[in-house]
Amino acid sequence: MDKDVAQALLRTMWRIRLFEERVGQLKRSLQVHGLIHLSIGGEGVATAVCGQLRDDDAVYSGHRAHGHAIAKGAPIDRMMAELMGRESGICHGLGGSMHLVDIEHGFMGATGVVGGNLPLALGTALTQHLNGTDQVTVVFFGDGAVQAGHFSESVNLAALWKLPVIFVCENNGMAEFTSREEHSTIERVSDVVAPYGFERTTVNGSDVPAVYDAFEQFLTKARSGAGPYLLECVTYRRRGHYEGDPEKYRDPVAEQEWAERDPLARMRARAIDEAWIDEASIEAIERDAAAEIEEAVRFARDSPFPDPQTTAALVYAQ
Amino acid sequence: MEQLDNDRLVWMFTQMLRIREFEERVKRTFEEHPGVIRGHTHLADGAEASIVGSIATMKPGDQLMATYRCHGYPIALGTDTKSIMAEIYGRKDGLCGGYGGSMHLIDPERGFLGTSGIVGQGIPQATGVAFAAQLRKQGQVVLSFFGDGASKQGAFHESLNLASLWKLPVVYVMENNNYNVSTRSEQEDANAANGEPLSIKATAYSMPGVTVDGGDPVAVYEAVGAAADRARAGEGPTLVESKVYRLSAHGNIIAPPGVPLHYPEHEAITTFGNREEYEAALRGDPVPRFRARLVEQGVLDPSRADEIAKEVTEEMDGAVQFALDSKFPEPEAAARNDYVYA
Amino acid sequence: MAREIPYIAAVQEAIRVEMERDPTVVFYGQDVAPSDEDPLVQAFGRERVRVSPISETAEIGMAVGLALAGYRPVVELLMAEFMLVAMNQVVNEAPRLRYMSGGQVKVPAVFKAGYGFTAGWAGQHTGSIYGMFMGFPGLKIALPATPADAKGLMAAAIRDDNPVCYLINYLMVLEHGDVPEGEYVVPFGEAAIRREGSDVTIVATGWTVGRALEAAETLSKEGINAEVIDPRTLNPLDTATILASVEKTGRLVIADQGTRHGGASAVISAEVAEHGFGSLKAPIAQVTALDVTVPYSEPMEAYVLPNEEKIALSVRQVLGEAPVAA
Numbered sequence: 001m002d003k004d005v006a007q008a009l010l011r012t013m014w015r016i017r018l019f020e021e022r023v024g025q026l027k028r029s030l031q032v033h034g035l036i037h038l039s040i041g042g043e044g045v046a047t048a049v050c051g052q053l054r055d056d057d058a059v060y061s062g063h064r065a066h067g068h069a070i071a072k073g074a075p076i077d078r079m080m081a082e083l084m085g086r087e088s089g090i091c092h093g094l095g096g097s098m099h100l101v102d103i104e105h106g107f108m109g110a111t112g113v114v115g116g117n118l119p120l121a122l123g124t125a126l127t128q129h130l131n132g133t134d135q136v137t138v139v140f141f142g143d144g145a146v147q148a149g150h151f152s153e154s155v156n157l158a159a160l161w162k163l164p165v166i167f168v169c170e171n172n173g174m175a176e177f178t179s180r181e182e183h184s185t186i187e188r189v190s191d192v193v194a195p196y197g198f199e200r201t202t203v204n205g206s207d208v209p210a211v212y213d214a215f216e217q218f219l220t221k222a223r224s225g226a227g228p229y230l231l232e233c234v235t236y237r238r239r240g241h242y243e244g245d246p247e248k249y250r251d252p253v254a255e256q257e258w259a260e261r262d263p264l265a266r267m268r269a270r271a272i273d274e275a276w277i278d279e280a281s282i283e284a285i286e287r288d289a290a291a292e293i294e295e296a297v298r299f300a301r302d303s304p305f306p307d308p309q310t311t312a313a314l315v316y317a318q
Numbered sequence: 319m320e321q322l323d324n325d326r327l328v329w330m331f332t333q334m335l336r337i338r339e340f341e342e343r344v345k346r347t348f349e350e351h352p353g354v355i356r357g358h359t360h361l362a363d364g365a366e367a368s369i370v371g372s373i374a375t376m377k378p379g380d381q382l383m384a385t386y387r388c389h390g391y392p393i394a395l396g397t398d399t400k401s402i403m404a405e406i407y408g409r410k411d412g413l414c415g416g417y418g419g420s421m422h423l424i425d426p427e428r429g430f431l432g433t434s435g436i437v438g439q440g441i442p443q444a445t446g447v448a449f450a451a452q453l454r455k456q457g458q459v460v461l462s463f464f465g466d467g468a469s470k471q472g473a474f475h476e477s478l479n480l481a482s483l484w485k486l487p488v489v490y491v492m493e494n495n496n497y498n499v500s501t502r503s504e505q506e507d508a509n510a511a512n513g514e515p516l517s518i519k520a521t522a523y524s525m526p527g528v529t530v531d532g533g534d535p536v537a538v539y540e541a542v543g544a545a546a547d548r549a550r551a552g553e554g555p556t557l558v559e560s561k562v563y564r565l566s567a568h569g570n571i572i573a574p575p576g577v578p579l580h581y582p583e584h585e586a587i588t589t590f591g592n593r594e595e596y597e598a599a600l601r602g603d604p605v606p607r608f609r610a611r612l613v614e615q616g617v618l619d620p621s622r623a624d625e626i627a628k629e630v631t632e633e634m635d636g637a638v639q640f641a642l643d644s645k646f647p648e649p650e651a652a653a654r655n656d657y658v659y660a
Numbered sequence: 661m662a663r664e665i666p667y668i669a670a671v672q673e674a675i676r677v678e679m680e681r682d683p684t685v686v687f688y689g690q691d692v693a694p695s696d697e698d699p700l701v702q703a704f705g706r707e708r709v710r711v712s713p714i715s716e717t718a719e720i721g722m723a724v725g726l727a728l729a730g731y732r733p734v735v736e737l738l739m740a741e742f743m744l745v746a747m748n749q750v751v752n753e754a755p756r757l758r759y760m761s762g763g764q765v766k767v768p769a770v771f772k773a774g775y776g777f778t779a780g781w782a783g784q785h786t787g788s789i790y791g792m793f794m795g796f797p798g799l800k801i802a803l804p805a806t807p808a809d810a811k812g813l814m815a816a817a818i819r820d821d822n823p824v825c826y827l828i829n830y831l832m833v834l835e836h837g838d839v840p841e842g843e844y845v846v847p848f849g850e851a852a853i854r855r856e857g858s859d860v861t862i863v864a865t866g867w868t869v870g871r872a873l874e875a876a877e878t879l880s881k882e883g884i885n886a887e888v889i890d891p892r893t894l895n896p897l898d899t900a901t902i903l904a905s906v907e908k909t910g911r912l913v914i915a916d917q918g919t920r921h922g923g924a925s926a927v928i929s930a931e932v933a934e935h936g937f938g939s940l941k942a943p944i945a946q947v948t949a950l951d952v953t954v955p956y957s958e959p960m961e962a963y964v965l966p967n968e969e970k971i972a973l974s975v976r977q978v979l980g981e982a983p984v985a986a
Contacts, residue, residue: 034782085956091956093955094783094953095955098782099782099783111784113742113784147713148472148745149717151475152475156470160507175713176714178694182483184483192522194521308962311960312950312951315951413762417762426764426765436752439717442721443721443753446724449722450726451729452707473717473718480712660758
């Protein structure tokens with residue numbers, strides 16, 4: 001892996017990790033409110049995928065979207081402000097965690113409805129196909145979304161029309177509070193789409209270089225207008241479904257295994273081993289990320305809340 | 319499943335002929351008695367072998383749900399064709415008192431628990447009926463009938479996933495006639511576009527998927543029968559893709575008031591200009607094909623076959639006449655609160 | 661024997677009592693009792709208590725099929741908005757099949773979900789969308805506002821032979837109240853007069869009942885005596901009790917968490933305007949959510965919703981004791 005690429009990946013992963021941990025703290029101290037779903041453990045996939053995309057590529061996500069948005073280029077200060085309900089937030093405080101949008105960087109949106117963005121992703125991919133560009137669409141979703149009917153409807157259409165969409169499934173084996181075997185007889189999502197015959201692969205979501213390489217291959221083909229593709233990343237959700245989730249369903253042995261498979265810890269160790277980066281530079285990255293997050297919190301806290309009267313003005317496009 | 323003896327084979331032929339003759343009479347009503355049928359009818363001509371072959375597997379207590387193309391199922395189950403025709407004619411002696419019409423037939427006592435007018439939406443309901451059968455533990459099996467168009471609906475996928483997860487006693491019978499109204503399967507289905515059988519979709523749900531010639535009632539009987547045996551033994555669902563050819567257009571035309579309703583030619587001709595495909599299907603018509611086979615095998619005597627045909631014609635003449643003579647419901651019956659609420 | 665338990669426990673208790681009483685009741689949905697230690701699983705086993713995947717069309721459609729086949733399903737949908745994913749099954753199938761069959765079948769099914777949880781759950785999880793269901797005859801709607809009603813209306817919903825949308829406001833789940841033990845049924849179509857009064861009628865639904873009672877408290881100190889009526893079910897709707905109250909007081913304020921258009925408040929307003937016109941001494945006033953998607957940020961979220969102050973202000977306006985905004 002190219003050094004600069006590795007360093008950029010690490011930088012983004014650290015920013016996501018620290019952002020999420022800070023948001024978790026803020027949620028517990030009630031400075032962030034509502035339903036918050038953290039991407040801790042998912043930084044590798046978000047970064048390895050979005051880090052290879054341009055602003056004019058489209059990314060859709062689900063309810064666990066902070067990492068995807070940050071990796072796609074959404075400004076951290078305005079994201080923090082959004083979660084803290086401020087007018088300076090990326091959606092002016094209207095959307096919150098599950099409804100983040102950053103059109104400028106091609107982050108088309110998160111959603112609170114599981115799998116709800118899959119059909120939207122098809123629409124964007126269709127326009128890219130019609131316009132004959134080399135832009136692509138990526139849609140992130142979890143293994144829970146696969147059982148929702150709109151997943152199969154979207155997969156059939158994407159395959160039929162050969163759209164330049166890359167389905168990225170983060171299979172963490174859990175949907176809300178139940179494990180995958182209560183949702184489906186098929187363990188691997190790539191096996192669920194097998195009947196449609198398009199290219200798909202399953203990788204270890206905590207092996208960032210592996211995710212990077214697998215996605216790169218699909219991306220190259222998609223840029224020439226081909227598609228669809230499915231990249232399944234096997235991950236593990238390190239926190240509960242949402243912050244505050246009492247998490248009765250965890251297996252302590254699996255937790256220990258995961259601590260050994262944290263994508264950030266692994267990437268850090270690998271980058272040192274391979275001399276993609278040195279210890280001092282890593283520490284600088286970590287310090288910079290921490291400073292950036294604190295600055296974001298300060299920015300958010302200093303920002304005013306929205307004027308309630310403005311709520312009605314945004315219902316309709318003028 | 320049981321072996322088909324001669325009596326059973328003749329019974330199957332008779333039911334196929336009854337369905338065919340009934341559907342012909344529905345179609346002829348548009349010409350012979352214009353204005354009598356309102357709304358939308360969808361005929362099963364061409365699918366008789368698949369319908370009868372499937373229903374022949376049913377044991378007492380088994381149930382089925384179907385789509386808006388539903389006339390054939392109650393006919394084969396033994397529902398009085400007079401009351402079915404009267405329902406299609408909107409009369410108060412109709413199967414549902416005139417409340418449902420052609421698309422919403424039902425006969426719970428014979429195990430036919432109804433239909434949906436919305437493509438694919440009866441599949442989860444049939445899955446629920448199978449859930450009930452599993453709870454009841456009386457060895458019931460449920461047949462869920464739908465078309466190839468429904469296999470693009472999320473409802474199809476969600477239901478098959480759940481049924482396989484919980485090993486529900488259901489057989490999903492997809493009557494693949496290659497058309498979804500006027501769209502060909504290859505235009506809307508990734509598998510069809512690849513020249514693959516639609517039964518391949520079953521692999522995503524850990525259930526067996528089989529494709530069978532829906533024009534051969536014995537082949538259908540064997541495929542659905544094997545699936546029903548599996549279900550009855552608690553081994554879960556199966557997807558049976560039964561390949562049929564719909565001999566009429568999707569349905570009578572939809573038209574504003576004042577324009578007479580009728581059946582246009584098949585979409586193969588009107589949309590795709592492919593008269594050859596349609597004529598080949600006519601040549602392969604499953605009803606005369608089965609008759610010829612039974613006669614050739616010595617199972618059915620030609621004069622007996624003619625007798626059956628005559629009885630069926632009389633039956634359907636009677637159904638039409640009964641329906642024409644039946645009164646309409648009182649308008650106030652529309653407001654029956656005990657039909658809105660149990 | 662009544663004792664104090666939280667609203668959420670009352671709901672669970674109703675399900676358990678009805679499942680004990682009637683072996684045809686089954687309960688399933690996303691995250692319903694994932695663990696085998698769950699009391700319902702312990703009591704009734706995995707046949708009757710199941711966790712299902714995120715498949716609303718199948719979950720609700722299956723309920724229709726179960727009901728047609730003689731069982732009584734209770735489906736946990738978590739949020740009312742998730743019913744929208746399977747809208748066809750909820751409004752075009754479940755409530756219509758009996759009628760279309762000419763009365764041959766019934767569809768006893770309960771679609772259970774939460775609504776209106778204004779805790780920053782944002783635009784897609786916070787709606788109070790039940791008003792739209794009032795337009796589908798055959799579909800009953802229950803909105804319990806107290807723990808006792810949470811139990812009694814759930815029991816009634818399960819025993820009802822028709823499809824029922826049973827909607828609880830998650831803001832109330834920890835509210836405690838007296839709940840009778842054992843079998844307890846609150847009939848549908850019977851409004852509860854939560855507070856008697858003679859100056860104004862406030863009809864309030866679900867969570868707004870508590871807000872209306874708070875407003876009534878405040879107003880009583882101003883010498884205004886408000887009557888608060890909780891319809892409990894939107895379908896069937898007890899218009900008789902509402903009309904009788906308006907005949908007594910001459911003034912009506914309606915509080916509902918849904919939007920102004922196409923909601924419960926509009927239906928109730930129209931009924932009273934038409935059948936109680938002669939009793940009215942002032943125009944009917946509606947205190948509803950603004951017609952916007954519920955925003956995330958807290959001050960905006962609060963701004964959009966009805967609350968105690970807005971209800972009290974509306975009462976003063978209909979009594980002519982406060983100016984009406986243009």
